[in-house]
Amino acid sequence: xxxxxxxxxxxxxxxxxxxxxxxxxxxxxxxxxxxxxxxxxxxxxxxxxxxxxxxxxxxxxxxxxxxxxxxxxxxxxxxxxxxxxxxxxxxxxxxxxxxxxxxxxxxxxxxxxxxxxxxxxxxxxxxxxxxxxxxxxxxxxxxxxxxxxxxxxxxxxxxxxxxxxxxxxxxxxxxxxxxxxxxxxxxxxxxxxxxxxxxxxxxxxxxxxxxxxxxxxxxxxxxxxxxxxxxxxxxxxxxxxxxxxxxxxxxxxxxxxxxxxxxxxxxxxxxxxxxxxxxxxxxxxxxxxxxxxxxxxxxxxxxxxxxxxxxxxxxxxxxxxxxxxxxxxxxxxxxxxxxxxxxxxxxxxxxxxxxxxxxxxxxxxxxxxxxxxxxxxxxxxxxxxxxxxxxxxxxxxxxxxxxxxxxxxxxxxxxxxxxxxxxxxxxxxxxxxxxxxxxxxxxxxxxxxxxxxxxxxxxxxxxxxxxxx
Amino acid sequence: xxxxxxxxxxxxxxxxxxxxxxxxxxxxxxxxxxxxxxxxxxxxxxxxxxxxxxxxxxxxxxxxxxxxxxxxxxxxxxxxxxxxxxxxxxxxxxxxxxxxxxxxxxxxxxxxxxxxxxxxxxxxxxxxxxxxxxxxxxxxxxxxxxxxxxxxxxxxxxxxxxxxxxxxxxxxxxxxxxxxxxxxxxxxxxxxxxxxxxxxxxxxxxxxxxxxxxxxxxxxxxxxxxxxxxxxxxxxxxxxxxxxxxxxxxxxxxxxxxxxxxxxxxxxxxxxxxxxxxxxxxxxxxxxxxxxxxxxxxxxxxxxxxxxxxxxxxxxxxxxxxxxxxxxxxxxxxxxxxxxxxxxxxxxxxxxxxxxxxxxxxxxxxxxxxxxxxxxxxxxxxxxxxxxxxxxxxxxxxxxxxxxxxxxxxxxxxxxxxxxxxxxxxxxx
Numbered sequence: 004x005x006x007x008x009x010x011x012x013x014x015x016x017x018x019x020x021x022x023x024x025x026x027x028x029x030x031x032x033x034x035x036x037x038x039x040x041x042x043x044x045x046x047x048x049x050x051x052x053x054x055x056x057x058x059x060x061x062x063x064x065x066x067x068x069x070x071x072x073x074x075x076x077x078x079x080x081x082x083x084x085x086x087x088x089x090x091x092x093x094x095x096x097x098x099x100x101x102x103x104x105x106x107x108x109x110x111x112x113x114x115x116x117x118x119x120x121x122x123x124x125x126x127x128x129x130x131x132x133x134x135x136x137x138x139x140x141x142x143x144x145x146x147x148x149x150x151x152x153x154x155x156x157x158x159x160x161x162x163x164x165x166x167x168x169x170x171x172x173x174x175x176x177x178x179x180x181x182x183x184x185x186x187x188x189x190x191x192x193x194x195x196x197x198x199x200x201x202x203x204x205x206x207x208x209x210x211x212x213x214x215x216x217x218x219x220x221x222x223x224x225x226x227x228x229x230x231x232x233x234x235x236x237x238x239x240x241x242x243x244x245x246x247x248x249x250x251x252x253x254x255x256x257x258x259x260x261x262x263x264x265x266x267x268x269x270x271x272x273x274x275x276x277x278x279x280x281x282x283x284x285x286x287x288x289x290x291x292x293x294x295x296x297x298x299x300x301x302x303x304x305x306x307x308x309x310x311x312x313x314x315x316x317x318x319x320x321x322x323x324x325x326x327x328x329x330x331x332x333x334x335x336x337x338x339x340x341x342x343x344x345x346x347x348x349x350x351x352x353x354x355x356x357x358x359x360x361x362x363x364x365x366x367x368x369x370x371x372x373x374x375x376x377x378x379x380x381x382x383x384x385x386x387x388x389x390x391x392x393x394x395x396x397x398x399x400x401x402x403x404x405x406x407x408x409x410x411x412x413x414x415x416x417x418x419x420x421x422x423x424x425x426x427x428x429x430x431x432x433x434x435x436x437x438x439x440x441x442x443x444x445x446x447x448x449x450x451x452x453x454x455x456x457x458x459x460x461x462x463x464x465x466x467x468x469x470x471x472x
Numbered sequence: 473x474x475x476x477x478x479x480x481x482x483x484x485x486x487x488x489x490x491x492x493x494x495x496x497x498x499x500x501x502x503x504x505x506x507x508x509x510x511x512x513x514x515x516x517x518x519x520x521x522x523x524x525x526x527x528x529x530x531x532x533x534x535x536x537x538x539x540x541x542x543x544x545x546x547x548x549x550x551x552x553x554x555x556x557x558x559x560x561x562x563x564x565x566x567x568x569x570x571x572x573x574x575x576x577x578x579x580x581x582x583x584x585x586x587x588x589x590x591x592x593x594x595x596x597x598x599x600x601x602x603x604x605x606x607x608x609x610x611x612x613x614x615x616x617x618x619x620x621x622x623x624x625x626x627x628x629x630x631x632x633x634x635x636x637x638x639x640x641x642x643x644x645x646x647x648x649x650x651x652x653x654x655x656x657x658x659x660x661x662x663x664x665x666x667x668x669x670x671x672x673x674x675x676x677x678x679x680x681x682x683x684x685x686x687x688x689x690x691x692x693x694x695x696x697x698x699x700x701x702x703x704x705x706x707x708x709x710x711x712x713x714x715x716x717x718x719x720x721x722x723x724x725x726x727x728x729x730x731x732x733x734x735x736x737x738x739x740x741x742x743x744x745x746x747x748x749x750x751x752x753x754x755x756x757x758x759x760x761x762x763x764x765x766x767x768x769x770x771x772x773x774x775x776x777x778x779x780x781x782x783x784x785x786x787x788x789x790x791x792x793x794x795x796x797x798x799x800x801x802x803x804x805x806x807x808x809x810x811x812x813x814x815x816x817x818x819x820x821x822x823x824x825x826x827x828x829x830x831x832x833x834x835x836x837x838x839x840x841x842x843x844x845x846x847x848x849x850x851x852x853x854x855x856x857x858x859x860x861x862x863x864x865x866x867x868x869x870x871x872x873x874x875x876x877x878x879x880x881x882x883x884x885x886x887x888x889x890x891x892x893x894x895x896x897x898x899x900x901x
Contacts, residue, residue, distance in 0.1 A: 347684060420676045424856075428665045431863060435658050441711040442662070448704045449666055455696050456673040459689035463682050 097314050101144060108144070113137035114329050121332055127339020131351075134333040135359045138326060142172040143363035145322045152315040163280065170196070170391055172360050175326050177399050179334045181408055187462055188337060188352045190414050193396050194422060195353035196361065198453055200388040201235075201429045203358065204365045206446030208380040212372030213440025223377040225436035231385045232430040234279060238392035239426050241268045245413040265411035266404050269397030276393040346458070353418075353457045361387075377438060385433075417460060421453060526747045530573060537573070542566035543762050550765050556772025563766040564792045567759060571601040572796035574755045581748040592709065599625070599824055601793050604759050606832050608767045610841055616895055617770060617785045619847050622829050623855060624786035625794065627886055629821040630664075630862045632791070633798050635879030637813045641805030642873025652810040654869035660818045661863035663708060667825035668852075668859050670697045674845045675852040694844035695837050698830030705826040779891070786851075786890045794820075810871055818866070850893060854886060 102108055114137030121130045149168045153161030173196050180188045212221050245265045254260040310318070341348045358365075364383050371379040396412070403410025414422070428449060432442055531537055543566030550559045578597050582590030602625050609617045641650055674694045683689040743751070774781045791798075797816050804812040829845070836843025847855070861882060865875055 415680070415682075417676050417680045417682050420672065424665075424669050424672055427860070428662070428669055431658070431665055432662050434867070435655065437655075439711075441659075441707060444707045444711075445662060445666055445704060448700050449669055451700050452670055452673060452697050455693055455700075456677060459684050459693050460677060460682050461684050463680070 097310055097318070100309050101148070101318050108140045110136050110140045114141070114325065117329065117332055121336070125339075126343070127336040128343035130332055131336035131340035134329045134336065135355070137329050138172060138176075138333065139359055139362045141322055141326045141329065142360060145171055145319070145326065146363055148310075148315055148318045148322060151310050152312065152319060155312040155315065163284070167394075170387060170395055171323065172326060173357075173391065174395055174398070175323070176330045176333065176356070176360070177395070178402060179327070179330045181399060181403050181406060181410060183334060184408060185334065185337070186403070186408060186410050188334070188348065189399055189410060191349055191352035191418065191462075192356045193391055193399065194414060194418050195357040195457075196391050196395075197235075197388045197422065198353070198425055198450070199357040199361055200364070200384050200391070201425060202446050202450035202453065204361060204368050204387075205381070205384040205429070206443045206450060207365065208368040208372035208377075208384065208443070209438045210440050210443025210447060211369045212375065212377060212380070213438065213443055215373045216375060217440065220437040220439050221372075221375060221377050222437055223381055225434070227378070228381055228385060228433045228436070230279075231381075231389045232426075232433065234275070234389045234393055235385075235426045236430065237275065238272065238389075238396070239419075239423050241272050242396075242412050242414055242419055243423065244268070245411060246416060246419040249413050250416055261413055262409060262411045265400055265413065268412055269400035272393050272397040273401070276390075276397075279389075279393070347461055349460050349462045350454075350457045354454045381433075385429075415462070421456065425449070425453065522744075522747075526743055526751070529742050530577070530751050537569045539565055539569045543570070543758065546762065546765055550769070554772075555776070556769040557776030559765060560769035560773035563762045563769065564788070567601065567762050567766065568792055568795045570755055570759045570762065571793060574600055574752070574759065575796055577743075577748050577751045577755060580743055581745070581752065584745040584748070592713070596827070598820060599828055600756065601759060601763075602790075602824065603828055603831070604756070605763045605767065605789070605793070606828070607835060608760070608763045610832060610836050610839060610843060612767055613841060614767065614770070615836070615841065615843050617767070617781065618832055618843060620782055620785035620851065620895075621789045622824055622832065623847060623851050624790040624890075625824050626821045626855065627786070627858055627883070628790040628794055629797070629817050629824070630858055631879050631883035631886065633794060633801050633820075634813075634817040634862070635876045635881075635883060636798065637801040637805035637810075637817065637876070638871045638879060639873050639876030640802045641808065641810060641813070641871065642876055644806045645808055646873065649870040649872050650805075650808060650810050651870050652814050654867070656811070657814055657818060657866040657869070660814075660822045661859070661866060663704070663822045663826055664818075664859045665863065666704065667701065667822075667829070668856050670701050671825075671829075671845050671847055671852055672856065673697065675847060675849060678846050679849050690846055691842055691844045694833055694846065697845055698833040701826055701830040702834070705823075705830075708822075708826070780894055782893050782895045783887075783890045787887045805871075814866075818862075848895070850889075854889065858882070858886065 102111070113133045117130050117133035117137050120126060120133060145168070149164055149171075153164050156164065173193065177189045177193060180186075180192070209221075245261045245268065248254055248264065249258075249261045337348065337351060341351055344351075364387060368380040368383045371377070371383070400410050400412060413419075429446070432446065531540070542562045546559050546562035546566050549555065549562060575598070578593055578600075582593050585593065602622065606618045606622060609615075609621070638650075674690045674697065677683055677693065678687075678690045770781060770784060774784055777784075797820060801813045801816045804810070804816070833843050833845060846852075862879070865879065
């Protein structure tokens with residue numbers, strides 16, 4: 004009894020919290036019925052309440068508790084039904100939240116359809132398209148689950164989580180392509196991700212926000228943007244040196260020095276990114292409050308925890324596996340799709356892949372801009388670019404190093420020049436801290452120019468690769 | 473007296489702005505003195521007197537028109553002697569006053585059309601001289617000359633004109649830093665960078681030999697990019713004219729001087745609506761004729777003066793073509809109206825890069841000439857670095873004579889580079 008007393012004390016202090024939790028989840032009837040019971044039900048109450056908040060699985064054990072049979076018919080029935088149906092309910096709820104509550108999940112069937120098409124026919128074009136569409140909802144759900152998990156882990160680890168897994172989709176696709184030896188695809192898809200985040204996503208956000216708020220210029224926090232611009236420029240520098248070194252044929256050992264330089268620079272860039280994360284998390288509350296990667300209080304749409312911690316981890320795992328499976332089909336189908344659609348591989352990697360991969364971030368950035376929360380839009384767009392350039396690219400180089408692939412930072416002159424000029428243009432546009440629809444128009448038109456350039460761009464090295472293969 | 477009443481009524485009708493204009497016109501007539509009195513007293517010769525008045529205002533009042541006789545002299549020289557050097561030089565000098573008068577006529581027209589269309593007019597015809605010269609060169613198939621003269625125009629506007637303006641303004645107001653509206657400068661810098669982007673992609677694509685169809689893809693990319701840049705310029709105009717007046721009104725003074733009482737010399741339109749249109753047409757025709765001779769004489773002049781064609785196109789042509797804008801920018805800087813100066817200089821550069829260059833590509837497309845945005849690596853690189861330097865200098869919103877000196881010296885470096893630069897492509901042409 005003393006144990007139970009202790010637990011009862013615990014329960015009493017926690018009861019209000021649990022009541023709230025239960026009320027939030029719509030379990031009002033159950034909790035009220037618990038508290039109305041007298042002392043006899045104390046044991047069952049305690050155990051029930053104790054174990055309810057942990058998760059569905061301990062509830063199954065509770066079924067065999069003899070105390071259930073001591074209660075009223077209704078409650079015992081309700082209790083039995085509660086335990087089994089509660090579990091089912093939780094599973095269904097989980098599935099509902101993850102799978103059905105987002106409208107984007109209409110695209111989910113494209114994933115299995117892609118696999119079916121691949122096995123039935125050999126039509127690479129269709130496989131590519133379907134797997135691409137199938138990845139879109141998965142990427143969005145992955146982001147959602149990561150945010151949910153961030154609620155449980157506190158701001159520090161949550162920020163780290165977001166910083167690492169924010170672009171998990173691109174990373175997974177890149178690692179698959181790297182495994183297959185398609186190094187140019189990796190480089191171009193990462194580059195295209197940066198370009199599309201900086202120009203297309205940002206431009207659409209500025210444009211939509213500017214149209215909604217056409218009376219005034221929207222403002223955003225200059226300081227965070229300046230730091231991100233600086234990091235992007237540093238990344239461009241890291242990419243520029245190997246490219247120019249190789250291009251001017253001034254390496255000590257042609258081809259090898261440049262690879263060694265790339266690997267070394269990647270480690271340095273990873274160190275820089277780590278110090279950036281430390282700097283952000285270490286209490287820059289005044290100037291970086293607006294940065295959404297670490298400011299969960301500003302997210303209006305996710306004000307409450309919708310799934311529990313275990314569920315979040317579970318779904319993280321499932322969605323990641325599912326993305327990996329689809330990515331494999333995606334990467335396998337790229338070359339076939341390029342022939343089927345008569346487009347250069349460069350265009351598919353730089354423009355198509357990232358647009359689709361970033362679709363969810365795109366939508367959320369636009370939505371936040373229309374709500375006049377430009378700081379969050381900028382965090383999504385520019386923060387994502389910074390993450391890919393300072394973390395994603397060097398990380399892939401290191402992974403390539405481990406896998407013994409020749410992944411380097413030499414993105415070839417055209418791509419490097421494109422990135423350089425884009426970073427400059429965007430840095431200039433953002434430097435005064437205001438935005439209006441015209442800036443959005445300019446950014447979008449710049450992206451159209453970039454896309455058009457890549458449409459007529461044949462990658463000279465990829466032809467050498469295909470000859471070697 | 474009847475004639476005077478008629479004149480009054482006519483004045484009232486023509487002055488769309490209302491009575492103040494009418495009053496000022498009367499004052500203007502009074503200033504002219506005996507000529508006006510003579511004009512008023514002759515009823516049936518009213519049109520004659522207006523014509524004379526018009527000619528007086530447009531042709532004789534500006535001191536720069538001393539150079540007007542050089543034009544006919546150039547034509548004469550072309551037919552009498554074959555000396556391309558002299559023909560080139562004379563037609564170049566002859567164009568200067570015409571360009572200035574063209575600008576004047578456009579401003580006068582802008583009074584009548586209201587700020588919106590006036591701004592549009594200025595935005596389109598502000599660089600009419602360069603446009604006409606370029607179209608002539610395009611017709612002659614001298615594509616490199618077109619590219620280089622437009623590039624040189626941008627460079628001279630951004631470095632030379634701005635530098636001289638900052639220097640003169642800084643010397644006159646040497647006890648303080650002059651300030652200007654940062655926001656407009658930043659927007660223009662952004663547009664210039666976007667134009668550089670549009671120019672860089674075709675150039676780098678061609679240079680890295682990474683086009684799908686060597687030579688052809690790059691032309692189609694140029695044409696597509698030109699259309700995109702024209703759309704961007706159109707939205708820029710739309711954005712400026714639509715109601716950002718609080719942000720850009722100091723710059724707008726350059727485009728419509730209706731609301732500004734500070735510009736002493738141009739308080740009122742001096743010629744009527746139809747006169748300005750007529751003069752516009754006459755001046756444009758005259759500029760076209762001279763441009764024809766100018767363009768024809770370039771290659772001969774280059775041999776005669778033993779200078780690379782590149783140098784003539786990039787440095788000489790624009791300096792002379794921009795002489796009037798140059799003078800007005802310096803004057804406004806000395807009056808501490810740096811916003812107008814910036815509007816003249818940087819606005820002109822933006823207009824050439826975002827409107828004129830794509831426009832020439834489209835005209836070339838229509839004419840069937842292979843004009844593209846690939847300005848070759850050297851020219852593109854010099855434009856890129858210039859835009860960066862100027863954008864950085866302008867971004868803090870202040871000016872002093874040292875910045876002016878820096879910009880002028882940069883221009884000297886650019887000019888020296890082009891003096892030593894042979895265009896590899898023009899030999900193939």
